[in-house]
Structure formats: structure tokens, C-alpha cells
Amino acid sequence: MKRLCLGISLVLGSVSGLLAEENGVYLGADYQIGQARAYTDVYSQWKDGALYPPGTGPNYNNWQGTNVSWHAKYDNGALNGFGIQVGQKFFFKPHNAKTKWAGLRYYGFFNFGHANLGPQIASQFVNGYAQDIRLNMTAWGVGVDALGNFIDKTNASVGLFAGVAIGGNSWTSSATNYWKQTLKNLSGSNPTFSPVSFQVWLDLGLRTNLYKHNGVELGVKVPLLVNKFLHAQRWRYDLKRDYSVYVAYLYSF
Numbered sequence: 001m002k003r004l005c006l007g008i009s010l011v012l013g014s015v016s017g018l019l020a021e022e023n024g025v026y027l028g029a030d031y032q033i034g035q036a037r038a039y040t041d042v043y044s045q046w047k048d049g050a051l052y053p054p055g056t057g058p059n060y061n062n063w064q065g066t067n068v069s070w071h072a073k074y075d076n077g078a079l080n081g082f083g084i085q086v087g088q089k090f091f092f093k094p095h096n097a098k099t100k101w102a103g104l105r106y107y108g109f110f111n112f113g114h115a116n117l118g119p120q121i122a123s124q125f126v127n128g129y130a131q132d133i134r135l136n137m138t139a140w141g142v143g144v145d146a147l148g149n150f151i152d153k154t155n156a157s158v159g160l161f162a163g164v165a166i167g168g169n170s171w172t173s174s175a176t177n178y179w180k181q182t183l184k185n186l187s188g189s190n191p192t193f194s195p196v197s198f199q200v201w202l203d204l205g206l207r208t209n210l211y212k213h214n215g216v217e218l219g220v221k222v223p224l225l226v227n228k229f230l231h232a233q234r235w236r237y238d239l240k241r242d243y244s245v246y247v248a249y250l251y252s253f
Contacts, residue, residue: 021091021149021157021209026105026252028085028215034244036079036115036135039226040237042182079137079241081113085248089147101159103147109165111139113241134174137241139223141167143203161217162204169199171227171239183232191232200224215250 087107091100117133143165151158172195173179183191205219221244230237 021152022212022252023088023090024252025088026086026215026250028217028248028250030083030085030217030219030246030248032079032081032083032111032113032221032244032246034079034113034221035076035242036113036117036137037076037240037242038117038133038135038237039240040235042186042235042237075117075133076242077115077117077135079113079115079135079244081111081137081244083109083111083246083248085109085250089252091147099149099152101149101152101157103149104144105147105161106142106144108142109140109167111137111244113137113244132174135239136172137169137239139167139169139199139201139241141165141199141201143201145203147207157209159207160205161207161219163202165201165203167199167201168196169223169225169227169241170196171229173229173239176230179230179237183230183235183237186235187232189232191230191235192228193230194228197227198225199227209252213252215248215252217246217248217250219246219248220244221246 085107086109087105089103089105091103093100094102113136115135115137117135143163145161145163147159147161149157149159176193180191180193200223202222202224203219205217207215207217209215223241223243226238226240228236229239
């Protein structure tokens with residue numbers, strides 16, 4: 001990582017005749033890859049002397065070949081997607097500083113992600129094969145970041161950002177009806193279904209700005225809250241995006 005940061009700094013330092021980063025409105029798009037996780041405390045099938053959720057077992061692997069430890073009450077899979085962002089940034093010069101290396105930005109955003117957790121429902125067969133659990137996630141909200149440039153010259157800037165965002169988080173699942181029926185059978189009543197919930201994110205990463213208008217960022221976004229997708233008495237199926245790593249391009253007007 002140190003070599004990567006040094007390499008970026010050397011490349012940016014070699015560029016001449018450009019304008020430094022300025023205040024302005026920006027529009028961005030990014031590619032995201034992260035992890036989706038499903039939590040449950042439903043243990044209704046005995047296998048090899050232990051209880052497992054319906055359709056799973058002690059040697060169960062998801063579609064990626066990863067062993068699933070249901071003793072930890074979860075399953076996970078890669079969550080791939082994209083995001084868009086629009087906002088405004090401001091820079092100012094701290095006391096005794098030579099340049100406007102500190103700043104703030106506020107923005108609105110939308111994210112989408114898709115995950116395949118593999119064929120986990122043994123009771124749902126089509127042509128003799130168990131069906132995959134497929135998840136779709138959308139997120140939207142507003143956020144604010146603190147900006148700091150550790151390289152801030154007349155030709156380019158390199159720095160860090162860190163902030164927090166709030167908004168909504170929604171999920172859909174191909175296994176929703178199956179999970180609903182499972183919880184209903186266990187509890188004797190219809191479960192509470194909550195596909196949309198409030199969410200809080202932490203966001204941080206490395207940013208660059210070139211040719212006044214062009215920015216590239218490498219960041220990590222971490223949601224803090226679990227979506228209580230289905231609940232019935234003491235039983236639950238919850239969903240969460242654990243994290244996402246993203247690469248973004250931002251255009252400043």
C-alpha cells in the first residue's frame with residue numbers, strides 16, 4: 001500500500017500546467033464489490049447430531065465453493081453492484097497553511113448490489129436441482145465527508161476522505177416466500193416482514209484530483225445496521241451488507 005501511494009504521488013507530481021482542486025458541484029459513478037450476509041436462528045433439521053437451518057448441513061458449500069458455518073448463524077456471498085453520487089465540495093486554507101488543503105463535501109447517493117448465496121433450499125427443486133438464493137440490495141441517502149490533501153500542488157492533489165451517511169436500505173430475496181412459510185410453521189403466526197430499513201454508513205478512502213475536473217477514488221463503505229427482514233417471535237432471517245470496496249470516477253463542474 002505504501003508503494004502504491006508513493007507511485008500515485010510521483011505520477012501526479014510529474015504532471016504540469018494543471019489547475020489545483022477547487023470548490024464546485026460534482027457527479028460520480030462507481031463499481032462496488034462487497035459481501036452480503038444472511039443471519040438466522042432457525043435450527044430445525046438434525047444432521048450428524050447437530051441442528052441446521054432448513055436445506056443445509058455440516059458439509060454444505062455455497063456456489064463459490066466456500067464452506068458455510070451455520071453454527072455461526074449466517075451465510076454470505078459476494079455482492080456486486082454500482083453506485084452514483086452527486087454533491088458539492090468546499091476547500092479552505094487552515095491557519096498558517098500555504099494551500100487550501102482541507103475541505104468538506106455533502107452529497108446524495110444511490111447504490112445497487114446483487115448476490116447469489118447458492119442452492120440452499122432443499123425443499124424447492126426445479127428439474128431435480130435446489131434453487132439458488134438470490135438477493136438484490138438498494139441503498140440511498142445523504143452524507144458528509146471531511147477532505148484532506150497531503151499533496152496539494154498547482155498541478156494536482158492527493159488526499160484522504162472520511163465521513164458518515166444516513167438513509168434507507170432495502171432488500172429482495174428469491175427465498176422470501178419459503179422463509180415466510182418456515183417462520184409461520186415454527187411460530188404459528190405470520191412473520192413481520194420488513195424489506196426496507198433505516199441505515200447508517202461509514203465511508204473512507206483515498207482520493208485524487210487531476211485537470212481540475214477529474215477525480216478518482218478508492219474507498220470502503222461499511223453499513224452499521226442489520227435489516228430485520230423477517231421476524232416471528234424468537235425466530236428470524238436478517239440481511240446485511242457487511243462492507244463494500246469501490247472504485248469511483250468523479251467529474252467536477
